[in-house]
Amino acid sequence: MAQDGTASGGSPVWEGYLAGCKAGAVSVFQIVLIGTYISIGALAHDLGYSVVWVVLSTLVVWAAPAQVIMITALAAGAAPIEVAVAVSLSGVRLLPMVVALLPILRTPSSRLPGVVLAAHFTAVSMWMEALRLAHRRPPEQRIAFANGIGTMLIASASLASVAGFYFARVLPEPLVGGLLFLTPMSFLVSVVRSSRMISDRIAAVAGLVLSPLLALLGVGLDLMWTGLVGGTAAYLVHRVARARR
Amino acid sequence: MTADLWPYLILVVVGFLPNEVWRWLGVFFSRGLDETSEALLWVRAVATAILTGVVAKIIVFAPGALAGVPLWIRLGSAAVGMAAFALFRQSVFAGVVAGTAALIAADLVIGR
Structure with missing residues (x-):
């Protein structure tokens, strides 16, 4: 080239x-x-x-x-x-x-x-x-x-x-x-559309549930915890699913 | 003169810098990362969870004129948008238009 x-x-x-x-x-x-x-x-x-x-x-x-x-x-x-x-x-x-x-x-x-x-x-x-x-x-x-x-x-x-x-x-x-x-509507459909792997899909659902929950509970840095907890859990599920195959 | 520049200083300090720092850190951390690496899978999962986290927060704790729309209409409209997205072969456009139209229609018909 x-x-x-x-x-x-x-x-x-x-x-x-x-x-x-x-x-x-x-x-x-x-x-x-x-x-x-x-x-x-x-x-x-x-x-x-x-x-x-x-x-x-x-x-x-x-x-x-x-x-x-x-x-x-x-x-x-x-x-x-x-x-x-x-x-x-x-x-x-x-x-x-x-x-x-x-x-x-x-x-x-x-x-x-x-x-x-x-x-x-x-x-x-x-x-x-x-x-x-x-x-x-x-x-x-x-x-x-x-x-x-x-x-x-x-x-x-x-x-x-x-x-x-x-x-x-x-x-x-x-x-x-x-x-x-x-803004929220387009973010939502865009994320779902670009989520092809199981880790992305689980992370998307985890984010939807965790962030309002953490915010309502008054947890500080709620978005950061949503990402770290939801994202890590989703990644671990992906690893377990892959190991079983 | 300093009074005129004050809002712009605020914009840089509370808007630009706190937001842009993540992009600069992204430039720094992306060095040497392979696009198929395992670390990137985790990073994408974290990004996705934060992204849908932002979505849920805007819908549940709505800003400005959106706050005048009842919560059940906001949630229902998001569901309508997702249904249209699934129905029209994963069309982002169909999902966004259907969800937003549902929200405006419900707001006008049912009222505040």
Whole structure:
């Protein structure tokens, strides 16, 4: 295999990026993201934030649950440190997501800025699409491919944040409620769809049951315990099932 | 001037950094991990449990306008979405549209 871009039509990085942009533009997650970020823009408007602030939050945080938590908690007058802890807990999932995705994308010659950008773009939407599609690209194109997907998704989400902010006054409350429901609903079906192994399926069910239970019981760091206990139990079941075969 | 910049400083300190640190740690830990390694299977299981954990928390402890919708409608709509997802050959789109439409319809018809 030629390592340098001998293919006609430019470097493998550029080729991968353009292919990623195309995949991102037609992604089914576009609809979900646009609806979700309209609701986040509307929420931020109603709670007194500025439009620039909301768009920046979409660009730098790029995680709908974290943004919802941050926007509602700050507006409710919570102490910044409390908000930071809540946001951080909702983001724990990003660590294993990045760890699962990057080994598929990177090669020994991948440069760090591209890798860090791909990690920044990692959110459920981009993660699902990259895991599904990246293996079809040549390895040296994959980081750029994922960044192309991320670019198109974050661009739409930013525009939707602006739209939601300015349309907040005319959007009926049941519609905004429905749009806020897009985040959990899309997470749920996406996870089930990408769960092919028994460990993933058991982990999905364990997470659904454990996290509200732990939160209701008042256990601190509930999301972290949900992941460690539910995920480890699911992995052990997978090992036992495999040993029996 | 400092007063104008305050909300942006808050955004970086309570929004960007606490969230982004997990992505940076992911970059660090992913070095040298094989995409088929056993450790990665465990890591994926942990990610999946946290992900559905976030889902359950948003549905049960709903934010903003979603909090005005009764809990049983939120749970029922999630079930409708899952059923549509299974019915339409594991279509993410069908599941999301059906679940969200069910929530809005139930909210409008049955009310708050």
